[in-house]
Amino acid sequence: MTQLKALLFDVDGTLADTxxxxxxxxxxxxxxxxxxxxxxxxxxxxxxxQVTGGKERILFFIEHYQPAVLKQANLSxxxxxxxxxxxxxxFELLQxxxxxxxxxxxxxxxxxxxxxxxxxxxxxxTPENVTYLLKASLGEEALTWFECIAAGDIVPKxxxxxxxxxxALKQLKxxxxxxxxxxDSENGLxxxxxxxxxxxxxxxxxxxxxxxxxALVVIDHLGEPDQPCRVLQGNLGSHTYIHSDLLKAG
Ligand code: XBP
Ligand code: MG
Numbered sequence: 001m002t003q004l005k006a007l008l009f010d011v012d013g014t015l016a017d018t019x020x021x022x023x024x025x026x027x028x029x030x031x032x033x034x035x036x037x038x039x040x041x042x043x044x045x046x047x048x049x050q051v052t053g054g055k056e057r058i059l060f061f062i063e064h065y066q067p068a069v070l071k072q073a074n075l076s077x078x079x080x081x082x083x084x085x086x087x088x089x090x091f092e093l094l095q096x097x098x099x100x101x102x103x104x105x106x107x108x109x110x111x112x113x114x115x116x117x118x119x120x121x122x123x124x125x126t127p128e129n130v131t132y133l134l135k136a137s138l139g140e141e142a143l144t145w146f147e148c149i150a151a152g153d154i155v156p157k158x159x160x161x162x163x164x165x166x167x168a169l170k171q172l173k174x175x176x177x178x179x180x181x182x183x184d185s186e187n188g189l190x191x192x193x194x195x196x197x198x199x200x201x202x203x204x205x206x207x208x209x210x211x212x213x214x215a216l217v218v219i220d221h222l223g224e225p226d227q228p229c230r231v232l233q234g235n236l237g238s239h240t241y242i243h244s245d246l247l248k249a250g
Pocket of ligand 1: 012
């Protein structure tokens, strides 16, 4: 049996529920500041989430809901500007402590470190967003816990393409079967599986109905000793939460 060596974490939706009350209002603040009457409500944002990456998501929105804007000569500058401001507003929001880590995340990260497992971040989100979230929720020191932070435009093709996971594997010098990925979405699962990495899925409100065929296990959250997780697909045996001994035992 291959020995587990590293845990690879997605960020948005996996480490924290950042989408509905984090990125979404930040996008809306950027639109308002720019004098645009665009507003992404919770339902529309759920639809837009099929596109990973904020800049790509704005373009998708324009194509489908504001096609006249496509004719603007400075379209890519407009998108880049809105995205930059959105990243700023997202940072402001994180500073307020409004977006906590999901159940079990902090504990599992600490256990994994104590158990000698290596850690990495594999996400489509902008690198600063990762830094902000880790600092705001775990303190500055947490940035050193992750050997590799693979994020944003570091690869041209975002999830569901496997490229960002393949990039992380290369950085870590590990084989896919020596790693375990944690994802919250179908796009994320496809990316991790596309790179050959077994994957645990922790769903959230936006992703609960998605297709998670071939995930190792699908649960509502990682759980805590006194807060069992609900198994939605697969089997945890007699275990009631995800802990490093369980992961190391395979
Ligand atoms: C996350 C995303 C990101 C965030 C915003 O996908 O799609 O786009 O919504 O981040 P995943 P940026 O969790 O699968 O990585 O605006 O910085 O791109
Ligand atoms: Mg995600």
